[in-house]
Amino acid sequence: MLLKAExxxxxxxxRSGLLGRSxxxxxxxxxxxxxxxxxxxxxxxxxGSGKTTVARIVVGLETATxxxxxxxxxxxxxxPGPDERRHRARMIQMVFQxxxxxxxxxxxxxxAIREVVSFHSLRPPSECDARVRELLNAVGMDLRLTxxxxxxxxxxxxxxxxxxxxxxxxxxxxxxxxxxxxxxxxTQAQILNLLADLKARLGLSLLTISHDLALVRxxxxxxxxxCKGEMVESGSVDDVxxxxxxxxxxxxxxxxxxxxxxxxxxxxxxSASGSGHYEDA
Amino acid sequence: xxxxxxxxxxxxxxxxxxxxxxxxxxYLRFGRELxxxxxxxxxxxxxxxxxxxxxxxxxxxxMTARTIAGVLPHGAVTEGRLLLGGENLLxxxxxxxxxxxxxxxxxxxxxPRAYIDxxxxxxxxxxxxxxVHLGLSRSEARxxxxxxxxxxxxDQPERRMRQFPDELSGGMLQRVMIAGALAMGPSVLLAxxxxxxxxxxxQAEIVKLLGELxxxxxxxxxxxxxxxxxxxxxxxxxxxxxxxxxVEVREGRQIFENPIHPYTIDLLAARPxxxxxxxxxxxxxxxxxxxxxAPSGCPxxxxxxFALDECRRATPALVPVRGGFARCxxxxxxxxxxxxxxxxxxxSSEENNALES
Amino acid sequence: xxxxxxEMLVFEHETMPRAAGGRWEGLFQNVVVVISAVILIGIxxxxxxxxxLVPHTPNAIHLLDPYTGPSRSFPFGQDSAGRxxxxxxxxxxxxxxxxxxxxxxxxxxxxxxxxxxxxxxGGFTDGIVSRLFDVIFAFPPLLLAVVIVATFGASFMTxxxxxxxxxxxxxxxxxxSAALVERSKPYVEECRLQGYGAWRVLFVHMMxxxxxxxxxxxxxxxxxxxxxxxxxSFLGLGAQPPQIDWGGMLENANQGxxxxxxxxxxxxxxxxxxxxxxxxxxxxxxxxxxxKSEQR
Numbered sequence: 001m002l003l004k005a006e007x008x009x010x011x012x013x014x015r016s017g018l019l020g021r022s023x024x025x026x027x028x029x030x031x032x033x034x035x036x037x038x039x040x041x042x043x044x045x046x047x048g049s050g051k052t053t054v055a056r057i058v059v060g061l062e063t064a065t066x067x068x069x070x071x072x073x074x075x076x077x078x079x080p081g082p083d084e085r086r087h088r089a090r091m092i093q094m095v096f097q098x099x100x101x102x103x104x105x106x107x108x109x110x111x112a113i114r115e116v117v118s119f120h121s122l123r124p125p126s127e128c129d130a131r132v133r134e135l136l137n138a139v140g141m142d143l144r145l146t147x148x149x150x151x152x153x154x155x156x157x158x159x160x161x162x163x164x165x166x167x168x169x170x171x172x173x174x175x176x177x178x179x180x181x182x183x184x185x186x187t188q189a190q191i192l193n194l195l196a197d198l199k200a201r202l203g204l205s206l207l208t209i210s211h212d213l214a215l216v217r218x219x220x221x222x223x224x225x226x227c228k229g230e231m232v233e234s235g236s237v238d239d240v241x242x243x244x245x246x247x248x249x250x251x252x253x254x255x256x257x258x259x260x261x262x263x264x265x266x267x268x269x270x271s272a273s274g275s276g277h278y279e280d281a
Numbered sequence: 282x283x284x285x286x287x288x289x290x291x292x293x294x295x296x297x298x299x300x301x302x303x304x305x306x307x308y309l310r311f312g313r314e315l316x317x318x319x320x321x322x323x324x325x326x327x328x329x330x331x332x333x334x335x336x337x338x339x340x341x342x343x344m345t346a347r348t349i350a351g352v353l354p355h356g357a358v359t360e361g362r363l364l365l366g367g368e369n370l371l372x373x374x375x376x377x378x379x380x381x382x383x384x385x386x387x388x389x390x391x392x393p394r395a396y397i398d399x400x401x402x403x404x405x406x407x408x409x410x411x412x413v414h415l416g417l418s419r420s421e422a423r424x425x426x427x428x429x430x431x432x433x434x435x436d437q438p439e440r441r442m443r444q445f446p447d448e449l450s451g452g453m454l455q456r457v458m459i460a461g462a463l464a465m466g467p468s469v470l471l472a473x474x475x476x477x478x479x480x481x482x483x484q485a486e487i488v489k490l491l492g493e494l495x496x497x498x499x500x501x502x503x504x505x506x507x508x509x510x511x512x513x514x515x516x517x518x519x520x521x522x523x524x525x526x527x528v529e530v531r532e533g534r535q536i537f538e539n540p541i542h543p544y545t546i547d548l549l550a551a552r553p554x555x556x557x558x559x560x561x562x563x564x565x566x567x568x569x570x571x572x573x574x575a576p577s578g579c580p581x582x583x584x585x586x587f588a589l590d591e592c593r594r595a596t597p598a599l600v601p602v603r604g605g606f607a608r609c610x611x612x613x614x615x616x617x618x619x620x621x622x623x624x625x626x627x628x629s630s631e632e633n634n635a636l637e638s
Numbered sequence: 639x640x641x642x643x644x645e646m647l648v649f650e651h652e653t654m655p656r657a658a659g660g661r662w663e664g665l666f667q668n669v670v671v672v673i674s675a676v677i678l679i680g681i682x683x684x685x686x687x688x689x690x691l692v693p694h695t696p697n698a699i700h701l702l703d704p705y706t707g708p709s710r711s712f713p714f715g716q717d718s719a720g721r722x723x724x725x726x727x728x729x730x731x732x733x734x735x736x737x738x739x740x741x742x743x744x745x746x747x748x749x750x751x752x753x754x755x756x757x758x759x760g761g762f763t764d765g766i767v768s769r770l771f772d773v774i775f776a777f778p779p780l781l782l783a784v785v786i787v788a789t790f791g792a793s794f795m796t797x798x799x800x801x802x803x804x805x806x807x808x809x810x811x812x813x814x815s816a817a818l819v820e821r822s823k824p825y826v827e828e829c830r831l832q833g834y835g836a837w838r839v840l841f842v843h844m845m846x847x848x849x850x851x852x853x854x855x856x857x858x859x860x861x862x863x864x865x866x867x868x869x870x871s872f873l874g875l876g877a878q879p880p881q882i883d884w885g886g887m888l889e890n891a892n893q894g895x896x897x898x899x900x901x902x903x904x905x906x907x908x909x910x911x912x913x914x915x916x917x918x919x920x921x922x923x924x925x926x927x928x929x930k931s932e933q934r
Contacts, residue, residue, distance in 0.1 A: 046480035046481070046482065046483075047450075047451060047480050059831055060831065061827055061830065061831060082833050082834070082835050082836075083833065084833075085830065085831065085832070085833035086832070086833030087833070088833070089831060089832045089833050093831070094828070094831055096824040096827075096828065097824075098824060101823055101824045101825060102824040102825050102828055103825055104825045104843050104847070105825075105847055106843070106846040106847050107843075115842075116832060119832060119833075119834065120832075154568060156568070165828075169832065184337040184338050184507070184568075184569055185337060185507060185548055185551055185552060186337065186547075186548065186551055186564070186565040186568070186569060187568070188551070188552075188553075189551040189552070189553075189562040189563070189564050189565075190564050192553060192562055193561055193562055193564060196561070211480060211481065212553075213481075213555045214552065214553040214554050214555045215553050217553060217554065217555050217556070217557065217558055218553035218554075218558055218559065218562070219553075237558075241555060251482055252481060252482060253555070254485075255481045255482040255484065255485040256481055256510075256555050257508065257510040257511040257513070257514050258510050258554060258555055258556065259555065260485060260514055261510070261513060261514040261534070261537070
């Protein structure tokens with residue numbers, strides 16, 4: 001499925017002060033991109049860049065102020081009702097940042113996955129359990145954990161379960177919102193491998209939201225860089241990360257510890273130098 | 282912009298003290314049992330040094346900081362010697378110990394919004410401790426607070442004092458927290474994942490700031506993080522912790538290029554890098570364990586690519602190796618060169634299944 | 639979490655292991671809860687088996703011996719009309735248990751759906767429901783109850799209804815807050831994403847997670863409902879004779895308190911025991927469920 005976003009704008013109304021003077025926050029300004037079928041696009045930015053808002057618009061959890069999201073040329077409804085959501089869920093699914101919180105604490109992971117399968121009527125009731133087992137296998141999850149609740153599982157296991165649940169709807173695009181930031185380094189590698197694997201095996205497209213440039217290099221083919229709601233640079237991952245054009249992108253790349261340490265390899269720690277005051281946003 | 286100058290008054294006349302942990306073991310109480318969370322930790326931080334403590338879940342890095350600060354849960358027990366400027370904190374009478382810890386040890390945590398009361402203006406956060414512990418008057422405390430904000434690189438400090446925490450960005454608030462930590466003129470600064478929740482550009486600035494503060498004020502800084510690359514560039518020395526023990530110690534800038542311990546080697550290899558894509562990230566099988574759940578022998582052996590029989594039976598000691606220390610029987614071999622850094626072998630889902638404990 | 643707030647990452651690598659308190663703490667808590675449960679069961683048995691437990695007919699008057707202290711045939715003494723206090727105490731447990739039960743039931747049936755509605759729909763609906771709650775909240779509860787009873791005449795059911803009205807916004811507000819918290823959690827967003835209808839989201843997903851709080855609070859409302867009802871009875875605005883409840887017994891004993899304090903002491907103790915036991919049980923229930931869900 002080809003996902004296209006065109007000229008997305010999103011304004012938030014903020015109330016401040018005692019009398020509720022409202023001001024407008026432009027979280028997303030004129031963002032356009034394409035995720036090709038079986039492709040992998042990353043949206044990169046810092047806090048307040050609007051990248052998460054864009055993801056939520058694509059998925060239907062947020063309504064764009066203007067702009068269009070199309071799947072295979074068909075416009076997706078900006079304010080979807082339950083039926084439209086159900087239809088969209090068969091095409092686009094999301095994996096959230098906090099694995100444990102994205103699962104119902106009261107449901108076993110098996111039940112959560114089964115609910116998705118039966119809700120979308122993807123299997124007759126007698127075959128639902130088998131399908132759940134299939135999905136758990138696909139994400140490399142021990143079947144003995146089917147009856148476990150999210151609180152009793154590790155972060156990595158929860159994220160696998162969340163991915164299995166997302167796959168249960170048989171989507172064509174997976175939106176990943178900081179999929180591994182809450183996990184240990186060793187678990188991150190497992191999940192990243194899994195995602196790359198699933199993409200290759202199932203032909204999924206991936207839309208990854210992240211602030212982690214190393215993750216983006218590993219997982220994505222193309223990337224767009226957002227700053228304060230605007231797209232400042234876009235292109236292939238290789239071009240943008242190895243030869244950044246825009247000043248902001250260069251700042252981002254330069255601030256990555258690996259890059260920070262490079263020019264003066266073997267010298268004193270970078271923290272020992274520097275001076276002056278900083279005015280951050 | 283005025284460059285940050287060392288203000289002799291800020292050091293409160295002290296030249297900075299060294300912090301030394303000798304054979305420190307901390308136990309937590311679970312019902313009637315005591316279980317260790319850090320085991321026989323030896324650590325020394327000199328003034329103007331930044332020592333990094335790197336580890337994952339259960340490694341004990343946060344527990345080490347809490348042990349130093351004395352904020353452990355009810356019923357916890359610490360053994361060993363905890364020396365600050367030569368005095369053993371663990372042998373001090375409780376009251377004096379609390380006093381010393383309040384005045385000499387500053388903390389910075391990961392999420393400034395969780396630690397700074399959103400209900401009060403920044404001014405209150407900064408001046409409260411000074412007025413209580415140092416007995417400063419309101420205007421004295423205010424003046425000092427403004428100086429502090431200035432020294433951590435916040436512009437328009439008078440204006441910022443009157444603002445509420447939610448009016449400041451994450452980076453700003455973290456600077457405020459650092460200012461708060463410095464308010465009492467401590468000799469030691471504990472930074473527990475202080476930059477983890479920050480944007481990478483802000484992280485770079487905060488890290489530079491910590492470096493400046495450390496060298497100008499003679500602070501001994503303990504920099505705790507899960508990010509080896511960050512520790513590598515920030516710290517003069519890096520200690521890697523696993524299952525409550527220190528498993529490797531290297532001088533700064535060495536740990537990234539020449540790791541010795543299998544855990545460090547694999548940890549570095551498992552990270553994605555911005556420089557290029559890897560066919561398949563090499564995975565450390567299993568999950569990180571804490572001291573309580575560690576197996577006998579070397580705590581890492583079930584997950585170790587280079588494990589020998591010996592590793593199951595005995596626990597290696599921390600031995601000096603190639604300019605650093607490592608807790609491994611095979612430390613003298615060049616393990617990094619033994620296996621390829623990246624592996625393109627795809628794992629089947631059954632294998633994946635078996636990996637997660 | 640708003641979209642902007644969710645961009646701030648909080649890295650939870652090492653959470654502090656839960657070190658339990660010393661062994662005496664756990665024991666104390668358990669003993670107290672057990673005693674509370676015993677008391678509660680005891681009172682319920684009184685209510686159920688009253689006819690067989692009472693030594694005398696509760697309404698049998700002995701006008702020659704008003705406000706008499708404890709004696710052999712009247713172990714708890716006699717009230718203003720010489721009636722046996724012990725028997726009245728036992729019989730009184732019926733209305734004293736029934737009353738709060740109905741209060742809680744009404745508050746639940748009216749408050750929970752309203753609270754959910756306000757939380758889930760938000761916006762205008764939330765505005766209306768919350769304002770409705772605010773209006774009721776604006777009145778001091780007992781005063782409001784008194785006004786209602788005064789309008790409709792004093793009786794057990796009027797008192798119950800009056801108190802129930804004041805508890806509806808309490809329950810409603812509680813459910814609304816809890817539901818709002820749940821609604822912002824990722825798993826509920828995920829449900830919306832899938833296209834689950836409102837009913838499914840509310841009952842399959844949100845309710846079980848809020849249930850613990852609701853149950854614990856309901857127990858407390860029972861206890862406070864009893865206090866409120868007893869207060870109304872004490873003012874003479876609750877159950878009327880020949881119906882018996884503990885509040886009414888207090889009103890009766892008020893006059894003769896200097897002659898015989900038993901009339902005041904025993905009903906008061908009964909109320910306090912029931913309220914305190916319920917509090918401990920509510921506390922334990924809250925902890926129990928949360929400990930259970932945190933077990934690895």
